[in-house]
Amino acid sequence: MKTKLSAENLNISFATKQVLKNVSVEFEENKITALIGPSGCGKSTLLRSFNRMHDLVPYAKIQGSLKLEDMDIYSKNVPVTEIRKRIGMVFQKANPFPKSIYDNIAYGLKINNLPHDKSVIEKALTEAFLWDEVKDDLKMPAHRLSGGQQQRLCIARAVALRPEVILMDEPCSALDPVSTIKIEELILHLKEKYTIAIVTHNMQQAQRIADHTYFMYLGEVKESGPTQDIFENPKHEMTKNYINGVFG
Numbered sequence: 001m002k003t004k005l006s007a008e009n010l011n012i013s014f015a016t017k018q019v020l021k022n023v024s025v026e027f028e029e030n031k032i033t034a035l036i037g038p039s040g041c042g043k044s045t046l047l048r049s050f051n052r053m054h055d056l057v058p059y060a061k062i063q064g065s066l067k068l069e070d071m072d073i074y075s076k077n078v079p080v081t082e083i084r085k086r087i088g089m090v091f092q093k094a095n096p097f098p099k100s101i102y103d104n105i106a107y108g109l110k111i112n113n114l115p116h117d118k119s120v121i122e123k124a125l126t127e128a129f130l131w132d133e134v135k136d137d138l139k140m141p142a143h144r145l146s147g148g149q150q151q152r153l154c155i156a157r158a159v160a161l162r163p164e165v166i167l168m169d170e171p172c173s174a175l176d177p178v179s180t181i182k183i184e185e186l187i188l189h190l191k192e193k194y195t196i197a198i199v200t201h202n203m204q205q206a207q208r209i210a211d212h213t214y215f216m217y218l219g220e221v222k223e224s225g226p227t228q229d230i231f232e233n234p235k236h237e238m239t240k241n242y243i244n245g246v247f248g
């Protein structure tokens with residue numbers, strides 16, 4: 001097993017509020033790792049720190065080591081554009097650009113000086129299980145797609161840049177059950193090529209797709225392990241209570 005992405009002794013504060021406390025996590029290559037825990041425990045803050053989304057928050061203080069393989073994600077020598085090319089991100093609410101389906105994919109390729117001919121667009125849309133549904137409407141504004149299709153478009157946009165890691169922050173929480181299952185099938189397919197970290201509130205989802213799970217509480221990692229162990233045999237009472245819905 002190879003560790004693709006890691007955080008070691010990570011502490012993050014926003015002004016005087018400490019949000020992450022000595023967090024250490026490892027995401028293995030070609031695996032899906034779920035981050036679970038009650039609202040406000042710091043899951044999104046952790047995920048976002050991996051592609052430097054807090055850079056523009058002047059009162060954010062980040063201490064500790066974050067690495068993509070051996071590369072220090074916060075090194076002054078590494079441009080943030082390179083990080084975001086290698087570590088893609090998909091958000092809770094699909095956020096397509098106000099452009100056509102085709103241009104949603106082409107735009108990111110163009111600004112990264114990558115080929116953006118139709119075959120590349122087709123490949124990304126195929127990889128995101130969307131091509132067959134949109135191939136005759138590539139010039140249609142992306143916002144006319146359904147929510148689930150928009151989310152798959154955002155995934156296509158991320159995979160078009162050939163990242164190594166895809167971070168997903170509750171990618172299905174705004175979707176109906178059928179669209180959710182489609183995205184889960186897609187995520188399972190994507191792990192053959194990419195390393196995936198996903199924040200989810202959906203315990204069934206974590207069990208259906210994640211190889212490994214971290215349970216967080218009040219800014220700390222309380223327990224981690226193979227997903228099946230976490231759900232069937234949690235070591236801590238708190239993990240047990242959370243996954244059984246005693247609190248959330």
Ligand SMILES: Nc1ncnc2c1ncn2[C@@H]1O[C@H](COP(=O)(O)OP(=O)(O)OP(=O)(O)O)[C@@H](O)[C@H]1O
Pocket residue numbers: 014019037038039040041042043044045046057
């Ligand atoms: N940019 C920011 N400025 C100030 N506080 C922030 C910022 N981002 C996050 N926080 C705070 O950090 C804490 C953790 O938030 P975070 O979104 O990481 O939690 P979460 O576990 O993902 O929650 P949820 O499951 O509800 O999305 C919260 O108290 C939140 O208000």
